[in-house]
Amino acid sequence: SFIPPALRRAEGQKRSRQSDFGVRIPRPLGNGPSRFIPEKEILQVSKVDPRTQSIFEDAFAALGRLDNISLVMGFHPQYLESFLRTQHYLLQMDGPLSLHYRHYIGIMAAARHQCSYLVNLHVNDFLQVGGDSKWLNGLDGAPQKLQALGELNKILAHRPWLLTKAHIEHLLKAEEHSWSLAELIHAVVLLTHYHSLASFTFGCGITPEIHSDGGHTFRPPSLSQYCVCDIANGNGHGHLEERRGNHQVSEVSGEVEVLMERMKQLQECRDEEEASQEEMATRFEREKTESMLVATAEDEECVPSRDVSRHFEDPSYGYKDFSRRGEHVPTFRVQDYSWEDHGYSLVNRLYPDVGQLLDEKFQMAYNLTYNTMAMHKDVDTTMLRRAIWNYIHCMFGIRYDDYDYGEINQLLDRSFKVYIKTMVCSPEKTTKRMYESFWRQFQHSEKVHVNLLLMEARMQAELLYALRAITRYMT
């Protein structure tokens, strides 16, 4: 199991001792770390893989906890290692920002997506490192310097393409409340990290930690099956959906084979039929426009719970498809500003080592493969991974000159696109049904893999816009 036996024993002792004194014992509400994935399967991973086990041990020993996010990521130990190393560096190691600032920025970013899971986690951390509890009453309670960051947070989370060097200038030239460049880079990395982590949290249906709100109950187990977290997220109809999901499975068998067949076809016919340049450009535009038409969930206005919304302003501001209202935003060309060439250098210059860590993480996420697809082995999934990555960047208006966007249409079906779009643009609306309705024959570990890909692609997209704005400010 994932907790060393000695620790578990200590934990047990503590709990039993408490019960002797008549202390109320919290009971976990959710079943396991994720609402979408059966607990058994997640715990199985760490039993089998000694590497996962050792990463878990490290994580536990460093933080004194093993959060549900790490548990779910345990499906992919290589990635998890890189992820934890980066996160640890961002939050704990030397850096321009003080510790409580870092956690507060984490709270701000997660709150933007109403991710109460991350907010709760970091409220605890924030208080632990000596943060002022007044700040938690809302952004108004925080120093002006952090308030100024609210705007950047908002734009970055929902419409990063609107970021200009004026925004950066506004932050850097605010007299006594101004940010230094290094601090700003640190803040930007934190913001993007937590925006994308919020996507992952919702995308994998991470359940609240036992010690945070909504993660536990003091009721005795038999009284009711009432589940706070489900209500908070509007997903109380799990059972119903599950049944419906099972019903549909029979119809979709063969989905994987179709997908593989398409990949093979694309691989073969690519050399023969070469689309014209105009055609390629239109394909990108079409994919971009189409991505906007992909409806994100039930479009009901989700009112954020008050508890979380106080950490940010302007709750109505959300993802708006660019150019929907005719505001034309020039396409971001990766060939002109890429992470590898430009972003890396800028980050590493102002916040040493982080560029390297992020670079490793991106590469890890992009190149991760086990050469399997559902039950098939030895499949080259490069094409599929590239399609997913580029589709997400496409949603943010980032274009790869050397990519044929027609491939996306071939490889990603509609329900998958809905899931991607929801998870990346308004993750709080992700539902269990969405999670279940795409790639129905794939394994949970593969879906988590997809989630990692989505998360990192999103983070890179946001980072690219932010770093480009900073570069423009600097020149």
Place this chain on the structure above:
Amino acid sequence: MEKMSRVTTALGGSAISGRTMFCHLDAPANAISVCRDATQVVVAGRNIFKIYGLEEEQFVEKLNLRVGRKPSLNFSCADVMWHQMEENLLATAATNGAVVTWNLGKPSRNKQDQLFTEHKRTVNKVCFHPTEVYMLLSGSQDGYMKCFDLRKKESVSTFSGQSESVRDVQFSMKDYFTFAASFENGNVQLWDIRRPDRYERMFTAHTGPVFCCDWHPDDRGWLATGGRDKMVKVWDMTTNRAKEIYCVQTIASVARVKWRPERKWHLATCSMMVDHNIYVWDVRRPFIPFATFEEHKDVTTGIVWRHQHDPYFLLSGSKDSTLYQHMFKDASRPVDRANPEGLCFGLFGDLAFAAKESLISGDSNRKPYLGGDRRYPIFFFKKPDLTEQFAHVSSALSVFESSLESKRMDWFVKTALLYLLGGKPFAELCDHNAKVAKELNRPQVSTTWTMLRLMFSDPANLSTPGPNNISKLGNLPLMNSFSMKEMGTESRLDRSKGESRQDNIHLEPGNSLINSNNDENEETEGSEGQAEYMFGDAELDDDDLYSMEHEIQAVEEQEYTLPQEAFPLRHEIMDNPSVPEHLQQDKADSPHASGNEAEVMCLTPIESLSLIAISQPLFSPHLPSRFFCPVVREMLSHYAEQGDVQMAVSVLIVLGDRIRKEIDDLTQEHWYMSYIDLLQRFELWNVSNEVIKLSTCSAITCLNQTSTTLHVNCSNCKRPMSNRGWICDRCHQCASVCAVCHHVVKGLFVWCQGCSHGGHLEHVMNWLKSNSHCPAGCGHLCEYT
């Protein structure tokens, strides 16, 4: 042969002339290239593809190659190259993966000649063969390099780097068949154009992507590479293994590198991000650029020497949409602005001073330095070259030896060793120190000590600790005050307070039972708050604790060090709050816990406090000692300013509270720091530690609490345990398990040096009370002293 003749004509013809000039482009440039005769330059970018003529005074737009209603992505160029043999031939690398050739000789407006769309990803680089007309090489993001014969519609051969994206490809200038390729993962490969199956050699040149490489135009084996790691490296490829012969560290990732024609050691670089300048380096002098061009307002994306045999003209294109021609004579020379003086102290107080020769030459008073020629040129000499306009730099180095008096710091060492700073009554300390100073022939200091004794000590030297204690009790919780006061009186009566106190409890149950119990409980359990209170207060608490120890184990001599363990013990306390009494036991025994000695030695704030407390101000009936304070303060400042910070600190410590409040904390801290620094330079670690211990500045005392790390090895796999002391990263075993209770030991760990088994201090102790063999069952007869 043909090439040779052309070269001579080019040089023999009218010399290139011009000036520093620029023109605006419509869009940012990605790359530039010049034609062989240096009269035209092509600029390529995402939205620009133009040819400019280079004239005396200006650039003149000659041709716009970007034609058509809706320019396709084939025009979006990542790189461009003008053929050096065929002046009508150009090649571009497009961001969408196409390789395009252009024939300027075509009559139509569209000059596009061939289109190769074999690469799947962006093509980063194209390169013509330097002597072969029809041979073109390309390197792409998809990890392949392709060689094209322009007479054919398809590539002739494909080279797979097997290691990520290709960033640059360059034909060797001298080896007909060889080309170099640099990769995003830091590798550089050498290929033979005839053998597409496998590279000839590969080596890792940089960490992170290698953005560019360039063969030396004259020296056959030299290859310069530039990478994201901000370095330019020059490799000698003639040897068996590529050998790094020069390395230049720049301030930003290196996007392009180009050897300077006709100058063996020079190369030009520009960066990918942040830094907009172009630097020309002399690789032998990698710390300062030889010349800098600072004209661009955004990153420079392309640099090229205008003519392959002319070192004075450099062309550059930039993201700021300008095209520049730089004249070498207009370049700024960072050397001129650099500070040419250097100053350094040697180990034995010698002083070395380097400066421009011109500055020193007037001075005739110097003696030749024994170590060699005193006018030792530090910087290399440039061969006087009028065309280079390069300042002749040479410096002179002077070394000033310190005189034989260099041993004069002996007094400092001796004084530091002999001074007594605490542990005795104030008057004795003064007397002792005065004697030390006198013996070292420092009468003034000696007299000062004597004066201090007279000023501050009371002739009727009868100490009355009682009142002091009571006054100290003022800030204790009221609950404790009762028993404390009692203790205070007791302490004067006899030394065996332990018993008397026990008696006290038994004899007066109605009076102070609760208080005493409270008192005892707190001490034995050692909650954190209580622990602090013990540090913060006087020796009586300590006595109190000794009294308990007497009952358990009579370790007379160790008594004074006992409270020191308070710090390490606190970890233990937190682990096992429910085990009563272990605190005392630990206290009694921990001096023997060999493994912890290092820690114990460092954490001794208590002792200092108790020692200082001995020298409480004693109110004299006549002149209040406070009367002297201003004088003493001035005296201390005087010593400190004279450089004798030793005296200042010693007096400060000996006088303790008498003077402490008179001098502001910052000054005190400053003195302490200086003195400690001096002591450590003389390797007087013990003295420095004592000073730290005795100091009353919080900033100083905490020095002792840094670097108290203890490194341990795992008992299973014998490797060092990096992260935590109790679980091994490698073998995932809880390494330090108590042999008695089999739980992990997280605090104090005691072990037998014979069999290396051990465990919780109190467990092992209890075990050895009744057993003589090792608890682990290894059969060793553990001794426990």
